[in-house]
Every structure is written in structure tokens, then in C-alpha cells.
Amino acid sequence: MTAPRPFKIQPIDCSIAAALDVVGERWSLLIVRAAFNKLRHFEEFQAALGIARNILADRLSRLVEHGILERVPDPIDRRRVVYSLTDKGKGLSPLIITLMQWGDRWGAATGGSKVLVDKRSGLPMAPMRVRADDGRELALEDLEWIDRAELDGEQPAGAAQGLR
Amino acid sequence: MTAPRPFKIQPIDCSIAAALDVVGERWSLLIVRAAFNKLRHFEEFQAALGIARNILADRLSRLVEHGILERVPDPIDRRRVVYSLTDKGKGLSPLIITLMQWGDRWGAATGGSKVLVDKRSGLPMAPMRVRADDGRELALEDLEWIDRAELDGEQPAGAAQGLR
Numbered sequence: 001m002t003a004p005r006p007f008k009i010q011p012i013d014c015s016i017a018a019a020l021d022v023v024g025e026r027w028s029l030l031i032v033r034a035a036f037n038k039l040r041h042f043e044e045f046q047a048a049l050g051i052a053r054n055i056l057a058d059r060l061s062r063l064v065e066h067g068i069l070e071r072v073p074d075p076i077d078r079r080r081v082v083y084s085l086t087d088k089g090k091g092l093s094p095l096i097i098t099l100m101q102w103g104d105r106w107g108a109a110t111g112g113s114k115v116l117v118d119k120r121s122g123l124p125m126a127p128m129r130v131r132a133d134d135g136r137e138l139a140l141e142d143l144e145w146i147d148r149a150e151l152d153g154e155q156p157a158g159a160a161q162g163l164r
Numbered sequence: 165m166t167a168p169r170p171f172k173i174q175p176i177d178c179s180i181a182a183a184l185d186v187v188g189e190r191w192s193l194l195i196v197r198a199a200f201n202k203l204r205h206f207e208e209f210q211a212a213l214g215i216a217r218n219i220l221a222d223r224l225s226r227l228v229e230h231g232i233l234e235r236v237p238d239p240i241d242r243r244r245v246v247y248s249l250t251d252k253g254k255g256l257s258p259l260i261i262t263l264m265q266w267g268d269r270w271g272a273a274t275g276g277s278k279v280l281v282d283k284r285s286g287l288p289m290a291p292m293r294v295r296a297d298d299g300r301e302l303a304l305e306d307l308e309w310i311d312r313a314e315l316d317g318e319q320p321a322g323a324a325q326g327l328r
Binding site for chain 2: 024067092093103123130131144
């Protein structure tokens with residue numbers, strides 16, 4: 001009996017694999033989380049995360065290399081360097097919130113001692129939901145993979161139909 | 165000059181660290197993504213991901229151990245085993261979509277050849293956004309950390325005030 005293969009994944013061709021290469025590493029995302037918490041100096045990251053200095057140096061370099069953090073002179077003492085989130089790095093906030101919510105929902109029963117809330121209401125954020133372009137909430141069953149060319153309209157209609 | 169320490173992180177006390185321990189590993193999340201794509205047999209995962217059999221076996225065991233996948237008899241051939249997403253595993257869909265969107269937005273310019281779309285509209289999902297309980301879109305600046313006890317109302321008001 002041959003196993004059915006409804007969908008073949010090309011890891012090399014997948015934006016998840018690419019994203020995981022950058023942020024899948026445990027320390028890297030914890031450093032980004034610390035940067036969201038306004039930590040900026042090497043020593044602050046080191047003290048907050050309890051991470052070995054050589055590993056921290058390596059992960060900071062990687063995050064700079066990938067354009068997630070940038071090294072800028074400390075506005076208070078320009079001989080020092082601080083690490084600042086780029087727009088690409090700030091773009092990780094939904095990922096961090098989603099990861100946190102999943103960890104809270106399914107992780108250890110105790111949860112963390114700190115909770116991130118909306119300043120205005122003092123309440124935790126709404127659960128992250130997958131939504132359609134028009135705002136409808138989507139379940140997994142509502143999604144399908146199509147060829148990018150179909151979406152971009154780069155293929156003649158006949159060829160695009162053939163790919164469905 | 166002492167570096168300011170606006171917020172000290174306790175990695176051991178953080179649901180992100182806990183979540184990353186489970187899904188931060190590259191292959192684990194790619195296996196979950198494959199399961200979302202309805203892959204279920206060991207051989208299907210192996211063929212789709214091009215992963216070494218011993219690594220695949222190890223990662224599948226870990227995902228079962230963490231309650232993300234479960235081993236169930238294949239309904240077509242009960243001598244075989246298939247891997248099925250649990251509710252905890254299905255709860256990773258917002259994470260996978262968020263990761264994919266970030267990779268698409270900021271990753272290699274080419275992007276993947278396949279795009280995940282809403283079946284009904286044929287359009288990609290709306291970007292994942294952090295939202296308040298009442299639906300307002302939130303930026304990082306709109307968020308703050310509070311002590312969980314404050315939220316749960318487990319502390320007398322006076323003590324909770326003291327923690328702010």
C-alpha cells in the first residue's frame with residue numbers, strides 16, 4: 001500500500017524554514033524578547049538572560065547580520081554600543097505574542113509570574129487569530145495552498161487552472 | 165556608569181522559553197507544518213522533509229511526548245500508525261501563520277512557490293496583528309508587564325499597588 005502524499009513540502013522553498021533559521025534558535029528569540037523589553041546593552045542582556053558571554057556575543061552578531069538588531073552608539077555615552085530593534089526585528093512582535101500565548105495556554109500550569117497586558121485596559125491581549133483579508137476568523141480547514149504564480153496573475157488563466 | 169535595567173527576565177519563568185523548548189527546534193515546527201498539510205505517516209514526513217530517519221523518529225517522539233502529536237492506528241490499515249495533531253498541536257496554527265508571514269515579508273525576496281490562501285476568497289490571510297481584548301490594534305508601546313497576581317486579583321489592592 002502506497003502512502004498518500006497530498007502535499008509535498010520543499011523545505012528550501014518555505015518561508016517558515018527561512019524564518020526558523022533566524023529565530024528558531026532559543027536564545028535568539030529570547031534576546032529579541034529582551035530587546036522588546038527595552039534592554040539594549042550587552043551587559044543587560046547578559047544579566048537578564050543568564051547566558052554565557054560568548055554565546056550572547058555570537059547570537060547578537062547573528063541577529064545584527066540578519067538585520068533584526070542594529071548596533072548604534074549609546075545616546076548617553078557614545079563610546080558604548082547599544083543594540084536596537086530594526087523594523088524587521090519589530091516585525092517579530094506578533095510572533096513573540098503568539099508564542100507566549102501558546103506557552104501560557106498549553107505550557108506548565110503555573111505560567112510566568114509576569115503577564116503582558118494592554119496599558120489602556122489593563123487586560124491581556126486578545127488571542128492571536130488567523131483571519132481572512134475581510135476579517136473573518138479562519139480555521140485550518142478554511143485554508144489551501146496555491147501556486148504563487150496564480151496569486152500574482154503571472155500565469156495565463158489556462159495554465160493557472162491546470163495547477164489547481 | 166551602571167546600565168539601567170528596566171526589566172529583568174527570568175527565562176525559567178517565561179512561557180516563551182517554555183514554548184521555544186518545544187517548537188523552537190527547526191525540524192519540530194516543520195514536522196508540525198507538514199502535519200497541518202495532512203501528512204500523517206512516518207514515510208510521508210520523511211519524503212516531504214528530506215530529513216534523516218533517526219532525526220525524524222526522535223522529533224516525532226518528542227512531539228508526541230509534548231502532546232503536540234498523537235500516535236493513532238491508521239484508519240485504512242490498522243497495523244500501521246499515523247501521527248495526528250492534538251488540540252495543543254492545532255493551537256500552533258497562528259504561530260505557523262505568523263512565522264510564515266514574517267518570513268515572506270522579511271525573508272529572501274523570492275518567497276516560496278506556494279502561498280497559503282483563504283479558500284473562500286482565494287486571497288492570502290490578513291497579516292497577524294496584536295489586538296486588545298476589544299479588538300483595537302496594539303503596538304509594542306501599548307503593552308506593559310504586570311505581575312500575574314495583579315491580574316488574577318489574588319493580592320489585596322494595597323499589595324498589588326506596591327508591585328506596580
